[in-house]
Amino acid sequence: MLAIRNVSRIFGGLVALDKVNINIRKGEIRGLIGPNGSGKTTMINVITGFYVPSSGTIHFNDKDISGQSPYNITKQGLVRTFQNINLFSDMTAIENVATAYSLHMKNNLFSTVFNTSFFRKEERRSFEIAESILDFVGLKDKKDLRAKNLPYGQQRLLEIGRALATEPRLLLLDEPVAGMNDQESDEVAGLIQKLRDNGKTILLIEHHMKFVMSLCDKLTVLSSGNVIAEGTPREIQNNEDVIRIYLGKRRTVNAAH
Numbered sequence: 001m002l003a004i005r006n007v008s009r010i011f012g013g014l015v016a017l018d019k020v021n022i023n024i025r026k027g028e029i030r031g032l033i034g035p036n037g038s039g040k041t042t043m044i045n046v047i048t049g050f051y052v053p054s055s056g057t058i059h060f061n062d063k064d065i066s067g068q069s070p071y072n073i074t075k076q077g078l079v080r081t082f083q084n085i086n087l088f089s090d091m092t093a094i095e096n097v098a099t100a101y102s103l104h105m106k107n108n109l110f111s112t113v114f115n116t117s118f119f120r121k122e123e124r125r126s127f128e129i130a131e132s133i134l135d136f137v138g139l140k141d142k143k144d145l146r147a148k149n150l151p152y153g154q155q156r157l158l159e160i161g162r163a164l165a166t167e168p169r170l171l172l173l174d175e176p177v178a179g180m181n182d183q184e185s186d187e188v189a190g191l192i193q194k195l196r197d198n199g200k201t202i203l204l205i206e207h208h209m210k211f212v213m214s215l216c217d218k219l220t221v222l223s224s225g226n227v228i229a230e231g232t233p234r235e236i237q238n239n240e241d242v243i244r245i246y247l248g249k250r251r252t253v254n255a256a257h
């Protein structure tokens, strides 16, 4: 579904990604891990069009998307969430999701300005869809609360809800459980599994080892812009190179976090 071939990204003299190859199959949950500064965020930014690759290609469903704008890439079903909360804080939960859906559907200016019956119908539909998405992410009973009044974990769930409103086929989650307690991260893990069961493909960056090890089908490990290992969580836990790069922090990858 996603084929990253020989992708490099250079900032000045710094090689943030060095001829990276990654292939992601439809329906898998892939984790991208690696120490700070190893190139994970740069990889997501390159995939989603926020950065243009210095060289190499990215194909999504067999189509070359390298260097396309983030807007165009999102429209094709490759959608991301951000490390930091990125909600309309004064809007309610349902408004946040409905807005994301409407923007995705792009009501034309004419119908918006003149408030035609078409627009009113579309608006009703966007709220119906938003409600079903909130139900899916477990926030239906919070739909009328302002985003800023939700606890942190629920704000992150709402962000995933906003991403779902743009009808992704491949969802990229940037540190989805950063700062969450165990119960909150279990909820996110359950949601990601449910997404996969509904036909989505997931690529996630996460430092929380227990989370990625229990959730992901396969892991790709970056170190200094290079893929140093790829395999099942069990294979990665036993990989000498991976254990070595994590040794500075903890004794084994398995024990981390």
Ligand SMILES: Nc1ncnc2c1ncn2[C@@H]1O[C@H](COP(=O)(O)OP(=O)(O)OP(=O)(O)O)[C@@H](O)[C@H]1O
Pocket (backbone or CB within 6 Å): 011, 014, 015, 016, 034, 035, 036, 037, 038, 039, 040, 041, 042, 043
């Ligand atoms: N816009 C930029 N300009 C210059 N250097 C950058 C830029 N973005 C990233 N880098 C550098 O590229 C390297 C990879 O950074 P990146 O943020 O992708 O790593 P990361 O694995 O996501 O780290 P973390 O886990 O801390 O988020 C780092 O050395 C970083 O300083």
